Amino acid sequence: MTDATPARRRRRRRLHPSGVVGAALLAVLLAATLLAPWLSPRGPSEVDLRRRLQPPTWAEPLGTDELGRSTLARVLHGGRVSLWVAVVTVLAAAAAGGALGTLAGAAPGRLDGLLMRLVDALLICPPLLLALVIVGVLGPGLWPAAIALAVAEAPVFARLVRSVILTTRELPYVEAAVASGARARRVLLRHVVPAATGVVVVQATVTVGFVVVALAGLGFLGLGVQPPTADWGDMLARARDHLPGAPWLMLAPGAAITAAVLGANLLGDALRDALADRGGAAAGALAGRRPASPRPTRGRGRPA
Amino acid sequence: MVAYLLARLGGGAVSVALLLVVVHGLIAAAPGDPLVALLGPGVLGVPEAQRERMRSEAGLDRPWPQQAAAYLGAVLRGDLGTSRRSGRPVAEELRDRLPATAALAAAALTLALALGLIVGVAAAAFARSWLDPLLTGALLLGAAVPVYWTGLLLLYAFSLTLDWLPASGGGGWRHLLLPALSLGLASAAPLARVTRAALLDALAAPHVVAARARGLSRPSVLLRHGLRNALAPVVTVAAIDLGRMLGGVVFVEAVFGWPGLGHLAVDAILARDLALVQGVVLVTAVAVLALGLLVDLAYLRLDPRVRYR
Numbered sequence A: 001m002t003d004a005t006p007a008r009r010r011r012r013r014r015l016h017p018s019g020v021v022g023a024a025l026l027a028v029l030l031a032a033t034l035l036a037p038w039l040s041p042r043g044p045s046e047v048d049l050r051r052r053l054q055p056p057t058w059a060e061p062l063g064t065d066e067l068g069r070s071t072l073a074r075v076l077h078g079g080r081v082s083l084w085v086a087v088v089t090v091l092a093a094a095a096a097g098g099a100l101g102t103l104a105g106a107a108p109g110r111l112d113g114l115l116m117r118l119v120d121a122l123l124i125c126p127p128l129l130l131a132l133v134i135v136g137v138l139g140p141g142l143w144p145a146a147i148a149l150a151v152a153e154a155p156v157f158a159r160l161v162r163s164v165i166l167t168t169r170e171l172p173y174v175e176a177a178v179a180s181g182a183r184a185r186r187v188l189l190r191h192v193v194p195a196a197t198g199v200v201v202v203q204a205t206v207t208v209g210f211v212v213v214a215l216a217g218l219g220f221l222g223l224g225v226q227p228p229t230a231d232w233g234d235m236l237a238r239a240r241d242h243l244p245g246a247p248w249l250m251l252a253p254g255a256a257i258t259a260a261v262l263g264a265n266l267l268g269d270a271l272r273d274a275l276a277d278r279g280g281a282a283a284g285a286l287a288g289r290r291p292a293s294p295r296p297t298r299g300r301g302r303p304a
Numbered sequence B: 001m002v003a004y005l006l007a008r009l010g011g012g013a014v015s016v017a018l019l020l021v022v023v024h025g026l027i028a029a030a031p032g033d034p035l036v037a038l039l040g041p042g043v044l045g046v047p048e049a050q051r052e053r054m055r056s057e058a059g060l061d062r063p064w065p066q067q068a069a070a071y072l073g074a075v076l077r078g079d080l081g082t083s084r085r086s087g088r089p090v091a092e093e094l095r096d097r098l099p100a101t102a103a104l105a106a107a108a109l110t111l112a113l114a115l116g117l118i119v120g121v122a123a124a125a126f127a128r129s130w131l132d133p134l135l136t137g138a139l140l141l142g143a144a145v146p147v148y149w150t151g152l153l154l155l156y157a158f159s160l161t162l163d164w165l166p167a168s169g170g171g172g173w174r175h176l177l178l179p180a181l182s183l184g185l186a187s188a189a190p191l192a193r194v195t196r197a198a199l200l201d202a203l204a205a206p207h208v209v210a211a212r213a214r215g216l217s218r219p220s221v222l223l224r225h226g227l228r229n230a231l232a233p234v235v236t237v238a239a240i241d242l243g244r245m246l247g248g249v250v251f252v253e254a255v256f257g258w259p260g261l262g263h264l265a266v267d268a269i270l271a272r273d274l275a276l277v278q279g280v281v282l283v284t285a286v287a288v289l290a291l292g293l294l295v296d297l298a299y300l301r302l303d304p305r306v307r308y309r
Helices: A004-013 A017-034 A071-106 A109-123 A127-138 A142-168 A172-179 A184-220 A232-241 A248-278 B002-028 B034-039 B041-045 B048-057 B064-076 B090-125 B131-144 B147-161 B173-203 B206-213 B218-256 B261-270 B274-302
Strands: none
Touching: A017 A071, A017 A248, A071 A109, A071 A142, A071 A184, A071 A232, A071 A248, A109 A142, A109 B002, A127 A142, A127 A184, A127 B002, A127 B218, A127 B261, A127 B274, A142 A184, A172 A184, A184 A232, A184 A248, A184 B147, A184 B218, A232 A248, A232 B147, A248 B131, A248 B147, B002 B064, B002 B274, B034 B041, B034 B048, B034 B274, B090 B131, B090 B173, B090 B218, B090 B261, B090 B274, B131 B173, B147 B173, B147 B218, B173 B218, B206 B218, B218 B261, B218 B274, B261 B274
């Protein structure tokens, strides 16, 4: 960012190596959860009271919990909940928010104004707190938690997509499409909305990290997954109860969450840089989550 | 300037009102009898005729827009309703818990700013040595660690194993240190990354090259000519981060049993005490807006070219 050379080099290479590392990290984690039954000899709910709270051994590389269940099996199977549900949640948030943003961007001024006031109002509430409110309404559980997080993250996508639509529809090629007699709907869906794909993908990637933490966090608070289903957050909550004696219980689930977030952040940052190098109307839309406010004219540093 | 301030305050008030209406609507749309949601399942033992009267006294028989308007009116008069869990006014419950969370957030932000600035400046100052990739890597990892895991690790190390600090509860600075550190570490990493990037940007400016050419000392160039110009984006990120941090408060308070608003919110949700939940949303929204305004005012000091009209 300080000079043009790295940017040009990056453009040729397309994705920064750190992004490839992030993608690989995510792929390994997702694959491990899918292969859970083959990677771990025991099932996640297999109770064995003779082997309670055992430290790591060759047979049980991550130790056992208070019911003698295998921590390895629970981390791997827990990922199916914590990781896959997070991915689905982000897809839902992107789809719902994107649709709302498209509607606002295409709608006449008054409806747009109303929708955006609503979105801005939701954005002043931290997403996690908004999710907590919705869980409070729906009651605890995995799917309520996922729905809550999808609703809480959707406004970010709505703002993003709307801003891209507003800048894109002023571009000459859109004018050309209108002039060539394409119907408004076709212009919107075929020529304007696709311009938002890049930013939505970047935002979605970064959001996966946040949602993994929040979903596991809701499990940690007892508001997400209900026992006996394994989940990284619920595992950490149980680990806390056995803390002085059985520290190994908290290592694997915490490390798994960290690895997932690290992967999503690395990939998201690299995608964002690649998108910024490509330039275009969309790249500027990703500056921050806060509703627009006056910013100083220079020195907008992006994180390295 | 005064007009700008008034416009910001007015806009903020409208946003908070809208948020409260949305949350009120969510709660009204909840499945189940709203009277039960308001007063608890005990109300089902009351005869139907009496329940009908309670319903009309609480305004639950009126259409939702009227209920929402009545709720907003009550909030404007300072009446946030009654907590179903404790039977006390919500405003009182919030007042009891707010200081603990404010102390936690302030301590965490101070730690995050101090740590973030020091590490970010160090990484930028040694941008061409082995230290920078090391720090950058550590920051990437630091930004990925979930705050409740940091909390558990600190709890295990410093209170359960070394027995230096208390593990749980509210109280003096000894109780505050570990929760503040958990939260602060989580926010320090993104701050340090922005500081590094903004400082590198600022150091490439011609006036910095000129300062260096005049023979000014390295620290002076770095801090007075570089960092001074890099602070505006750092403050922006600090503000965005603060919103996230306010979310993280919920987890940290749960790990350490810190008696603040986050703890209150979780207890309220587990008890489905929705008036109390709404109160927490109100306090948080006002805090977020106030901080945003403070940040925009801070720009005036940090960058004299900024003007608000």
